[in-house]
Amino acid sequence: xxxxxxxxxxxxxxxxxxxxxxxxxxxxxxxxxxxxxxxxxxxxxxxxxxxxxxxxxxxxxxxxxxxxxxxxxxxxxxxxxxxxxxxxxxxxxxxxxxxxxxxxxxxxxxxxxxxxxxxxxxxxxxxxxxxxxxxxxxxxxxxxxxxxxxxxxxxxxxxxxxxxxxxxxxxxxxxxxxxxxxxxxxxx
Numbered sequence: 001x002x003x004x005x006x007x008x009x010x011x012x013x014x015x016x017x018x019x020x021x022x023x024x025x026x027x028x029x030x031x032x033x034x035x036x037x038x039x040x041x042x043x044x045x046x047x048x049x050x051x052x053x054x055x056x057x058x059x060x061x062x063x064x065x066x067x068x069x070x071x072x073x074x075x076x077x078x079x080x081x082x083x084x085x086x087x088x089x090x091x092x093x094x095x096x097x098x099x100x101x102x103x104x105x106x107x108x109x110x111x112x113x114x115x116x117x118x119x120x121x122x123x124x125x126x127x128x129x130x131x132x133x134x135x136x137x138x139x140x141x142x143x144x145x146x147x148x149x150x151x152x153x154x155x156x157x158x159x160x161x162x163x164x165x166x167x168x169x170x171x172x173x174x175x176x177x178x179x180x181x182x183x184x185x186x187x188x
Contacts, residue, residue: 001013001019001020002018002019002020002021002043002059003020004020004042005019005020005042005043005044005045005059006042006043006044006045007019007045008045008046008047008048008049008069009047009048010047010048011045011047011048011049011050011051012049012050012051013051014050014051014052014053014054014055014075015053015054016053016054017051017052017053017054017055017056017057018055018056018057019043019045019051019057020042020043020057020058020059021056021057021058021059022036022039022058022059022081023039023058023059023060023061023065023080023081023082023099024058024080024081024099025037025038025039025061025081025099037061038061039058039059039060039061039081040059040061040062041059041060041061041062041063041064041065041081041082042059042060042064042065043057043058043059043060043064043065043066043067044064044065044066044067045057045066045067046066046067046068046069046070046071046087047069047070048069048070049067049068049069049070049071049072049073050071050072050073051067051073052073052074052075052076052077052093053075053076054075054076055073055074055075055076055077055078055079056077056078056079057073057079058078058079058080058081058083058099059081060081060082061081061082061099062082063082064082065079065080065081065082065083065084066083066084066085067079067085068084068085068086068087068088068089068105069087069088070087070088071085071086071087071088071089071090071091072089072090072091073091074090074091074092074093074095074111075093076093076094077091077092077093077094077095077096078095078096078097079091079097080096080097080098080099080100080101080117081099081100082099082100083097083098083099083100083101083102083103084101084102084103085097085103085107086103086104086105086106086107086123087105087106088105088106089103089104089105089106089107089108089109090107090108090109091109091113092108092109092110092111092112092113092129093111093112094111094112095109095110095111095112095113095114095115096113096114096115097109097115098114098115098116098117098118099117099118100117100118101115101116101117101118101119101120101121102119102120102121103115103121104120104121104122104123104124104125104139105123105124106123106124107121107123107124107125107126107127108125108126108127109127109131110126110127110128110129110130110131111129111130112129112130113127113128113129113130113131113132113133114131114132114133115127115133116133116134116135119133119135119136119137120136120137121133121136121137122136122137122138122139122140122141123139123140124139124140125137125139125140125141125142125143126141126142126143126151127143127144127148128142128143128144128151128154130145130146131143131144131145131146131148132145132146132147132148133147133148134146134147134148135147135148145157145158
């Protein structure tokens with residue numbers, strides 16, 4: 001754990017986890033070179049949090065990165081700089097949250113979920129495995145896929161993926177039949 005960061009009561013930090021390492025803060029100059037932006041904030045981990053092995057919770061550029069009471073972070077989770085995570089939230093292995101995102105309470109981010117930066121994820125959201133979240137989500141949303149869409153729509157769509165070549169072939173056959181009956185379509 002790095003300087004000035006704070007851990008609450010009954011916090012478990014597994015082997016190799018880093019609490020308070022520098023966030024990914026770089027500014028580009030006029031020649032396209034990157035320069036490190038000082039990361040001077042802290043991390044605050046509230047009571048009853050568990051942090052899995054090899055997880056990284058970045059310190060804030062300014063202010064604080066906060067992990068709420070009762071939250072559980074699996075192994076290999078990335079929490080970016082200036083992120084706020086609410087209470088009783090669960091982040092499974094290889095989930096990653098980019099900087100300055102606000103995650104509500106009782107949220108579940110399954111394995112390999114990626115959350116873009118500067119978003120708000122409402123309370124009680126569930127994102128299934130390998131979901132990519134490029135935009136904010138309202139309270140209670142259940143999402144899947146990339147870009148994240150409502151879970152039932154994702155399940156229906158993913159069931160069709162394997163059939164797409166067959167459906168394309170059938171569509172082309174139908175187009176040929178219609179064209180043979182009606183003639184070619186007018187020019188666009």
